[in-house]
Amino acid sequence: MRVDGILFDKDGTLFDFDATWTAWAGALIDRLSGGDMTRADRIASVMGFDLVSRRFHPTSPAIAGTPDELAARLAPILDASEQQVVAMLNAEAMSVPLAEAVPLAPLLDGLIGRGLVLGVATNDAEAPARAHLDTVGVTDRFAFISGCDSGHGAKPAPGQCLAFARATGLQPARVAMVGDSRHDLIAGRAAGMRTVAVLTGPASADTLGPLADVVLPDIGHLPDWLVL
Structure with a gap:
């Protein structure tokens, strides 16, 4: 047809996906964690991101999920509201290096x-x-x-x-x-x-x-x- x-x-x-979002995600986790490796591990776990290989897991909510879904998981770690995290994620996404x-x-x-x-x-x-x-x-x-x-x-x-x-x-x-x-x-x-x-x-x-x-x-x- x-x-x-x-x-x-x-x-x-x-x-x-990898060329666009992998470097961005690693840098975002570094910024959000402020150098605290325990916090970085928690953020990376929620995002489904491997800090060693610097790659997303295939089941990562960041791959096919929405900002709202990811924000719901990140908000408790960041001590922020879900709405604040969504706004932050959307603002951060504006500057992603596109491939x-x-x-x-x-x-x-x-x-x-x-x-x-x-x-x-x-x-x-x-x-x-x-x-x-x-x-x-x-x-x-x-x-x-x-x-x-x-x-x-x-x-x-x-x-x-x-x-x-x-x-x-x-x-x-x-x-x-x-x-x-x-x-x-x-x-x-x-x-x-x-x-x-x-x-x-x-x-x-x-x-x-x-x-x-x-x-x-x-x-x-x-x-x-x-x-x-």
Whole structure:
């Protein structure tokens, strides 16, 4: 069946997860701990981050969860309210050093040139998501941008996927949800969409394969998949 629209996850899909978030997370833990290694260990444990290898565990809540979910775990350690921690996480995320999974502008322009409508659905908050897309100059390529706080819920629930279909007038069955986590693929399937897994996040092909119509190395392989 023809695909008329593509809905992208952001982190681990449009942006390489490790190259973007690993150094940022290590530096954040260092700042929040203030040099207290016991506190650093507690923060890292909650974030699912290994301080020795400086990598996220595959089950880290920072990978596919929302800022609210992570803030609920961090607040007791930081002696702050959940709302304060969410605000801090969103502000910190604005300055993350971005690493595009592939050169985004030419890829997105090529997809639009094929008549495809593009969107973004992320479990990040909408403001940081827009800031990240602005930084690499591709915000205007997307007809729809939704974060976990945009009023459509968070993945793995299908609300953001269905909102994209409503906003663009596309049938869900003719949309491909592209993501690097089980949350992305579960949401896409629940919305009745095609599901495309990419391996630019922490999850493996074995983890994502059962939920995907196809597993690709990265989004740069989408044009070839679309013509199959």
